[in-house]
């Protein structure tokens with residue numbers, strides 16, 4: 001009897017010792033895993049801890065860690081085993097599903113329980129209304145599932161599921177350790193989420209910084225260009241009429257519609273109006289309606305909120321907002337797609353804009369100057385331009401004369417450009433001989449002042465000596481302005497480039513950007529192609545048949 005008492009005392013001691021050892025072991029594990037969790041800053045750190053340490057420790061093969069969403073009604077996988085390693089006969093992977101209901105008969109039960117729960121899957125699927133993911137796991141050969149609630153203090157964050165391919169893999173003896181680790185995971189997850197938020201905010205700040213830098217560059221560029229446009233030259237009666245109109249309209253807030261052939265100085269006139277207006281302290285903002293795909297014009301004009309459409313990675317301030325209390329030049333207004341015409345009209349009427357994806361309207365005070373080389377009246381008759389928008393823009397029309405109609409200004413302009421470009425390249429200013437000037441006077445100037453300017457720039461660069469004796473102009477029939485049939489026509493590189501771009505544009509059905517656009521064929525960024533086209537005076541009507549213009 002005594003011996004028995006002694007034996008049971010020994011065995012009691014051994015049990016106590018065993019329990020003590022187990023507790024010490026658990027504490028060592030808790031300490032080890034706990035310090036790894038405390039050091040975790042990124043999601044992948046936690047993924048590594050669960051995948052490499054916890055699965056083995058508790059006898060699981062796969063796991064999913066789901067967090068309750070802000071709505072409190074759904075949960076979403078936050079971390080899970082590598083999906084490629086899970087082979088299930090159900091094609092539909094529950095892991096990739098974004099939202100699962102909390103009240104699914106399993107999740108809600110497990111988060112309400114103080115202890116971890118073990119489920120036998122074969123038994124579970126005999127019940128009705130079992131969530132789809134249980135079938136998925138069953139089909140992947142899962143026999144048992146262990147669930148433990150994840151909390152941070154009093155806040156229930158979610159649930160950790162362990163899955164085992166063998167029966168009786170999980171044991172309640174590990175519950176104390178598992179609960180301890182789950183608590184640490186709760187804190188670890190909160191840290192990682194806070195860190196992710198900080199990184200996201202930093203990224204956002206960097207993007208804003210980048211955007212501000214871009215806007216700053218744009219403004220600096222506009223400022224630089226405005227220096228070039230400060231003077232409209234000409235003494236002809238035609239240009240004097242324009243001066244009078246500009247000086248009359250400039251001080252007001254009236255909308256101005258500038259028309260005239262390409263290169264006649266519409267943008268220059270717009271800058272002159274702005275510079276002579278009370279808004280001149282602010283920069284004039286310009287949007288070229290033809291130089292970008294129609295779907296981008298809206299966001300260029302009105303801006304967009306981050307994520308408002310695919311590709312809207314950032315919030316963007318539109319030109320209307322940038323031009324607040326200043327002037328907005330809508331260049332090539334005749335190219336504006338009909339749908340955008342309606343939106344522009346609304347803004348002009350309401351004087352408020354709404355960013356794409358924005359929640360409210362923003363009041364703006366913008367003076368509009370529109371420019372076009374199309375005959376807008378004809379465009380209205382052809383149904384390509386809204387009559388109501390035309391009347392709203394045509395408050396104060398100013399037509400810039402073609403160079404043909406102000407030939408007497410050619411010597412003044414040619415001398416001015418020769419001076420400017422010689423100074424630019426550090427050469428002495430060349431004089432233009434009367435004979436050379438005569439050839440300029442005889443030419444038809446389809447590209448107007450821009451063409452004259454480019455010719456002089458080229459000539460100044462190539463010219464040696466103190467005088468320009470000759471200009472290399474396309475050979476034209478003086479009366480008809482047509483090129484002579486000489487078999488071979490010497491063309492400037494710029495003309496060849498112009499023709500070649502036009503050919504490619506026609507080949508691409510007038511498309512500039514996009515996979516089938518001319519920019520791709522020419523291996524150029526579409527913005528570069530658009531600015532080349534602008535420099536070369538290439539207009540839409542040069543490469544799109546009139547009946548196609550509004551569909552392009």
Ligand SMILES: Nc1ncnc2c1ncn2[C@@H]1O[C@H](COP(=O)(O)OP(=O)(O)OP(=O)(O)O)[C@@H](O)[C@H]1O
Pocket residue numbers: 228229231232233234260261262263264265266267268269331371372373413449450453537
């Ligand atoms: N009267 C002028 N005096 C001096 N330079 C001028 C004059 N008119 C135009 N220019 C010059 O000619 C070039 C073309 O002018 P601008 O860009 O204003 O023409 P545009 O009519 O707006 O052309 P587009 O319709 O092709 O946009 C510019 O470099 C400008 O400096």
